[in-house]
Amino acid sequence: MKKRILILGSDTKEGQTTFDFFKEYPKKFIITGLSCCDSENLNLFKKQIKISNATHLLVNKEEDSLNLEDDLKVDSIYDISNISKFTKTSNADIVVFAMPGIESVVAVLSAIWEYKDICIINWDPVLYAGKIIIDEIKNKAVKLYPICLKLYSADMFLNPRNLESLKIVNLIANCSYNLDLSYLKNPKVYSYLEFKDKFICDYKVDLINKMFILNYIYNIQLDKFKFFEQNKPLINIFLTFEDGHSLINSTTSDLNNVLNYYFLDNTNLQKKNLVKHEFLKDINYNLKEIDVNKMPAIKCGIKALEMDGISPILCHMGGQLCLELLYDKKIKPDDIKKILLEVLSNPKFNINNPDFKTILAIYDKLKNFVYSFAKK
Numbered sequence: 217m218k219k220r221i222l223i224l225g226s227d228t229k230e231g232q233t234t235f236d237f238f239k240e241y242p243k244k245f246i247i248t249g250l251s252c253c254d255s256e257n258l259n260l261f262k263k264q265i266k267i268s269n270a271t272h273l274l275v276n277k278e279e280d281s282l283n284l285e286d287d288l289k290v291d292s293i294y295d296i297s298n299i300s301k302f303t304k305t306s307n308a309d310i311v312v313f314a315m316p317g318i319e320s321v322v323a324v325l326s327a328i329w330e331y332k333d334i335c336i337i338n339w340d341p342v343l344y345a346g347k348i349i350i351d352e353i354k355n356k357a358v359k360l361y362p363i364c365l366k367l368y369s370a371d372m373f374l375n376p377r378n379l380e381s382l383k384i385v386n387l388i389a390n391c392s393y394n395l396d397l398s399y400l401k402n403p404k405v406y407s408y409l410e411f412k413d414k415f416i417c418d419y420k421v422d423l424i425n426k427m428f429i430l431n432y433i434y435n436i437q438l439d440k441f442k443f444f445e446q447n448k449p450l451i452n453i454f455l456t457f458e459d460g461h462s463l464i465n466s467t468t469s470d471l472n473n474v475l476n477y478y479f480l481d482n483t484n485l486q487k488k489n490l491v492k493h494e495f496l497k498d499i500n501y502n503l504k505e506i507d508v509n510k511m512p513a514i515k516c517g518i519k520a521l522e523m524d525g526i527s528p529i530l531c532h533m534g535g536q537l538c539l540e541l542l543y544d545k546k547i548k549p550d551d552i553k554k555i556l557l558e559v560l561s562n563p564k565f566n567i568n569n570p571d572f573k574t575i576l577a578i579y580d581k582l583k584n585f586v587y588s589f590a591k592k
Contacts, residue, residue, distance in 0.1 A: 302323070
């Protein structure tokens with residue numbers, strides 16, 4: 217029986233790859249719904265609709281629906297303000313999330329509450345509301361495909377039957393020596409997304425994101441994590457187990473491999489990734505343990521995970537807001553650590569066990585607080 221697929225963010229880079237993948241296997245999957253995150257991508261979106269014959273659509277704003285051609289066979293069109301209704305009324309078996317931003321959390325929760333299996337490609341919903349999402353997945357007994365590119369192979373082994381045998385989670389970033397940071401002087405040379413990607417890479421923010429996600433999904437605690445950097449891009453995570461085996465996740469992994477693993481049952485990938493610990497001897501010369509005291513982003517992330525509760529979410533939300541100010545040249549990179557530490561220590565933000573409505577309310581207050589540090 218064919219699986220019905222709904223793709224949120226089909227116009228994003230990851231969403232386009234995902235769309236192409238599911239269209240390659242028409243005997244296994246049918247794309248029943250699509251969403252467009254960026255109004256500038258409407259032409260691409262129209263092509264996807266025609267190729268897939270999807271009839272359940274979500275656009276960025278109401279005006280975008282008027283720009284869709286009349287000859288498209290459409291049952292329903294929603295805008296982003298109705299994202300919850302859009303997800304609930306879908307007849308999909310699996311909802312795929314390639315959609316960025318805090319709005320994606322609403323769609324994820326809506327899908328779970330309708331007992332739909334979910335596939336998360338973009339990190340954002342987990343970083344904004346990881347524990348809430350994971351708890352709801354368990355409560356509704358739906359299936360989660362945690363397709364975060366740099367973590368997917370860890371999912372082959374990180375499950376309840378062997379988490380106790382996990383020894384160390386080594387998170388690895390590219391070396392930052394002699395990097396050109398001139399983009400910080402004139403950030404508007406780049407789009408905001410390009411600027412954000414550069415900053416996340418250079419300041420090792422991606423290591424914090426990985427740590428938070430692994431903590432949310434598998435409840436891995438802080439004492440299991442170590443941080444490394446490498447001179448040449450080779451691997452981005454390796455897990456060591458008590459029995460001496462290690463799981464190696466190569467940086468060459470691409471989204472097609474990930475989708476193949478989860479949706480075409482290519483379990484041979486599992487055998488390729490499980491290797492004896494001796495393999496690490498050949499790559500150790502590339503690795504250097506990071507001094508977290510010299511990396512303010514990692515230090516803030518560690519503090520947030522130590523505090524637990526809502527603190528990792530505050531760290532992520534505060535960091536995103538700081539990047540917006542940095543892009544507008546209203547703060548300096550060194551200001552971010554100070555702002556985040558003040559956020560984490562502010563009692564009005566630290567609410568125990570918040571639901572998502574509370575997180576949204578905190579986000580609004582947090583935005584005002586962070587923006588108060590902007591230079592006039």
